[in-house]
Amino acid sequence: MPTSDVKVIFFDVFGTVVDWRSSLLRLLAEYGAKQGIEADWPGFLTAWKAGYRPAMDAVISGARPYFNLDEMYLERMNQVIGDFGLDGLSEAQKQEVLHLWLKIDPWPDAVEGLTRLASKYTLVTLSNGSFAWLTAIAKHGKLPFDAVLTAENAQVYKPHPRCYLTAIELMGMKATPENCMLTACHNYDLDAARSHGMKTAFLPRKEYGPDQEADQAPESDWEVVARDLIGVAEAMGC
């Protein structure tokens, strides 16, 4: 079995384990209602999130020194709030909106899938989020990770090689990267993981909503292809 050497399973988190978009659509609407602020919150979320990839790429290319995802989302918020009539938000309100990211919920299959996998494997995050945010999101969602690792530990974002290599080395697997597997809903992430000797598990998610077309199918012969995290657990004998 191609995954029989696996001891440590890393997980992409945003999209793969947590449903950030549905959670934030709800949390932003609730926040707006509570504060009496009317706005196109779904449009704001789309514009806010659209800052993600360009910022990651600027760090990966070396155009900008590493800055973490919390800082990125605050910077991006300030860039786009004017377009949504939200430039009256106070600094305290901006912090409250920013920290809604810490209350995003797991997909319905995540806790069961991870709990089953944790009985046999060591489970570790490998996210582009900040270390503090990932710790908070795992605690909020009662996700049974054994440890948290993120881009912040490598001071660069996925898919830069250092992200994967730092995680493999911190888990003591430098000489045997085949003891590690990455689980993700993004083909590019698995492609990078495999290039460093890791095993790979793919599952499709509609993280951008029901119309999402990207990453709905495996684009390579990943060792595991499953419907969700319970499916990954089943494929891994848990």
Add this chain to the structure above:
Amino acid sequence: MPTSDVKVIFFDVFGTVVDWRSSLLRLLAEYGAKQGIEADWPGFLTAWKAGYRPAMDAVISGARPYFNLDEMYLERMNQVIGDFGLDGLSEAQKQEVLHLWLKIDPWPDAVEGLTRLASKYTLVTLSNGSFAWLTAIAKHGKLPFDAVLTAENAQVYKPHPRCYLTAIELMGMKATPENCMLTACHNYDLDAARSHGMKTAFLPRKEYGPDQEADQAPESDWEVVARDLIGVAEAMGC
């Protein structure tokens, strides 16, 4: 209350949370019996562990580049096995002996104390052990840490400032270190933590056995002084 700002509690682990000595005395005796190897295992353990502080200090002073605790204990084993008639151990047996460290058990109060604290605070290790070992020890002991951080994340050992500052920064508390507390059974560790703005909690342990005299009382006015980890939980309102 001097600890009312605390949000994140860091924990020293060897001695403070896990009873490494009693565990290893038992594990080494069991290993010897199973392998048919007679030796002064308690004497070996004392000599083995005695390599710890000199190795840490060599890294802190810059005399040696960082190497993790797994590597240190393997190196030290090779230095002392001859004194105990254990130089016939094969490389595989040395690895088995080394990995007995991953099976050390928590003190009897640890799981209850940490579980109560986890209901209100974010709990993070801050150990001189390697990242992989601490992840394994936490999983073995079912210790409800929310994240693992160790000297390996800072590439230097406690009490070097970078250990504490890296942990504070990764938890997003650079501007407010008073939101962090260190819990430890070693006064020197708390002294360093306080110098970087962290709150402090002390508890005495007999990690070196019933005759231990060091660190049986607080040597400063630590914010919390408790009998064990359940006592820390009580003092923190959990």
